[in-house]
Amino acid sequence: MAGSAAADTLRENVLRQAALDAGLVPAEETHVPVPPDLVAAGKLLFQTKKLSLERETACASCHLDRFGSADGLPNAIGTEGRGEGVARLMGGGDIIPRNALPFWGRGSKGFEIFFWDGRVDARGEAMISQFAGEEPSDDPLVVAVHLPPVELGEMLLNSAGSETLQSETVASANQIYDQLAQRLRDDLEIGPALAKAHTIDPSQIRFIDVAEALAGFIRHNFRLKPTRFHEFVFAERDLSEDEIEGGLIFYGRGRCATCHNGAYFTDFAFHTIPFPQAGFGKNGFGIDYGRYNVTLDVDDLYRFRTPPLFNVTKTAPYSHSGSLYELSEAIRAHVDPLARSENVPTDAHQRADFYQVLKQWSHTPVAGLALDDRDIEQLVVFLGSLEFDSDQPVDETE
Ligand code: HEC
Ligand code: HEC
Known part of the structure; x- marks a missing residue:
């Protein structure tokens, strides 16, 4: 049970192994x-x-x-x-x-x-x-x-x-x-x-x-620097209890690492997540066909490149359309897009489009997964262990 030192070590080692199995490598190994x-x-x-x-x-x-x-x-x-x-x-x-x-x-x-x-x-x-x-x-x-x-x-x-x-x-x-x-x-x-x-x-x-x-x-x-999560995996440093729990959900029943994997937390592939489409959309009238715009393959409609997750805590708002401001909402949209009624389009054409999005999404491993608020909070906390700073600050232009 939780609390025993042996159980804690076991959980830590399970998380370390999961990260390695999913392709995490030391930050320096990615450098050019x-x-x-x-x-x-x-x-x-x-x-x-x-x-x-x-x-x-x-x-x-x-x-x-x-x-x-x-x-x-x-x-x-x-x-x-x-x-x-x-x-x-x-x-x-x-x-x-x-x-x-x-x-x-x-x-x-x-x-x-x-x-x-x-x-x-x-x-x-x-x-x-x-x-x-x-x-x-x-x-x-x-x-x-x-x-x-x-x-x-x-x-x-x-x-x-x-x-x-x-x-x-x-x-x-x-x-x-x-x-x-x-x-x-x-x-x-x-x-x-x-x-x-x-x-x-x-x-x-x-x-x-x-x-x-x-x-x-x-x-x-903007090259990768060792994050707290890298140090946990490769240098046996500690993470908080919630970070470990969130990490175990990320690699385990949350199935996040089926897409967010490798050295950059992305499979560099294209998937459909039913984020609400804010704004006009690249294809007009609140529509963005995503990968289809490049391949013209109907199977690619509404697919987008899996985003890497380093520093994701700093880059709100989220998704290709920037429609969600909270990290927790971005995670929830993966598993339960109807949790917020605001996410459902009010226009019949856009709704028809949304059904197409849901059709694509229904084939992904996160579709309809049950994650409660606490699971999502722990995932947010885990993602916080992927922060690091750029080498030199970039001056903002006036
Ligand atoms: C089926 C592949 C897949 C799975 C599984 C998956 N994601 Fe994603 N994720 C994506 C794609 C694709 C996007 C971008 C979609 C878009 O913008 O339309 C995304 C976007 C995100 C974003 C927003 C990033 C940004 O910069 O806008 C976060 C955060 C995120 N995912 C975390 C998670 C977490 C946590 C899990 C596990 C519960 C998870 N993802 C599971 C493919 C996946
Ligand atoms: C008006 C705002 C804006 C300006 C100015 C801008 N960008 Fe971007 N940048 C974006 C947006 C939006 C995207 C995502 C576009 C997309 O994927 O369709 C992006 C994406 C990128 C990407 C792709 C990153 C990835 O993950 O694939 C690169 C590289 C990039 N920008 C470089 C630059 C460079 C270099 C300049 C200056 C010459 C620049 N950007 C100026 C808004 C901007």
């Missing part, structure tokens, strides 16, 4: 080294508004320390936008807000698929991305950081320049990259820092050099 000069140039780039054509937005505008490198908002972006090429791949509909993703572990070993719908994916032989064969790099994080500056509504205003710039083709993206590279080349601080990082003359700076520095900064600054 990045040259310090590249990190330094990347940090300047990350914080500058010059990376947006209209000088309005910096990466740091939406990826803030204060919010665990996300933005604390349900939806980050906010405009429409439709065209050929890139937009076609998005499966039609308006390009519209999603919840900002944080950066923990991004681009470290084995982390090579990006965004909620996995639209940059280097897991297979050929990379999949909106560049459709014209990828600027074989490093998927370098490809991923190419997207924000040319995504309408994200860093590119809809009113930006000419029709060509708004067409969202690779050619129009390249025009924007050239303009940005030229601007950064001429910047008295960033130009020399980038030139030094790449050992080139400032006049030679191209956008690929910019993107490599940004990726280097993200990869280094």
Whole structure:
């Protein structure tokens, strides 16, 4: 029974073994080294508004320390936008807000698929991305950081320049990259820092050099550090009674680790969890088709990449649509989406959509699992053991 020292040790060892079986590795084993000069140039780039054509937005505008490198908002972006090429791949509909993703572990070993719908994916032989064969790099994080500056509504205003710039083709993206590279080349601080990082003359700076520095900064600054849970598993440190209980639920009857597993607490696969769809939705009218937008496979409707869970206590609100503010609500939505009547859409079309979501969800191992409030509270406490800080603070732009 609880209370006996032998039973406590047994429970701890069961939890340690479960974490190892689910693929947890020491934080250091995930690291990919990045040259310090590249990190330094990347940090300047990350914080500058010059990376947006209209000088309005910096990466740091939406990826803030204060919010665990996300933005604390349900939806980050906010405009429409439709065209050929890139937009076609998005499966039609308006390009519209999603919840900002944080950066923990991004681009470290084995982390090579990006965004909620996995639209940059280097897991297979050929990379999949909106560049459709014209990828600027074989490093998927370098490809991923190419997207924000040319995504309408994200860093590119809809009113930006000419029709060509708004067409969202690779050619129009390249025009924007050239303009940005030229601007950064001429910047008295960033130009020399980038030139030094790449050992080139400032006049030679191209956008690929910019993107490599940004990726280097993200990869280094947000790399995993040993969390209290790592220390528990790999260095025999203690966790609290509630953390252990929550951990046992996570790996045990909560079945969380069937999807949230591996070094980053994600299987890098796509599943449907019936989170309420707040906001307009990427596909319009309160709908976001998720992975389907990339694969156009109806089996992928409403599926999203399993989010990693490091620092998840800091990145409210939750889900691809940012519809839930409390971690406990995010967990409850996995097992019992109707627990809150507010989660049920009021519009008949959206309800029809919600039934489709429930149909997909019904095949997941969490569908209809009974977790009571205390179980969920303990899961929240457990997730708190996955916190750590970024290497250097990111300055917020004014
Ligand atoms: C307007 C807010 C906003 C700005 C500005 C912004 N981002 Fe993001 N970022 C987001 C949102 C929202 C997502 C999730 C989008 C999605 O998955 O569809 C995201 C996702 C990402 C991801 C994918 C992370 C993952 O887990 O796969 C990377 C990488 C990224 N952003 C890098 C950048 C960089 C680099 C910049 C600056 C060049 C930048 N972002 C600027 C809002 C923003
Ligand atoms: C079937 C796979 C699967 C299982 C099992 C699962 N999750 Fe998830 N989880 C996901 C996916 C996919 C999302 C994102 C869905 C979305 O945004 O639409 C998610 C989102 C989350 C989020 C929100 C993260 C964020 O950044 O927005 C938390 C927290 C979470 N899961 C915790 C848990 C816990 C705790 C359990 C066990 C009770 C669990 N999950 C079980 C797949 C799963």
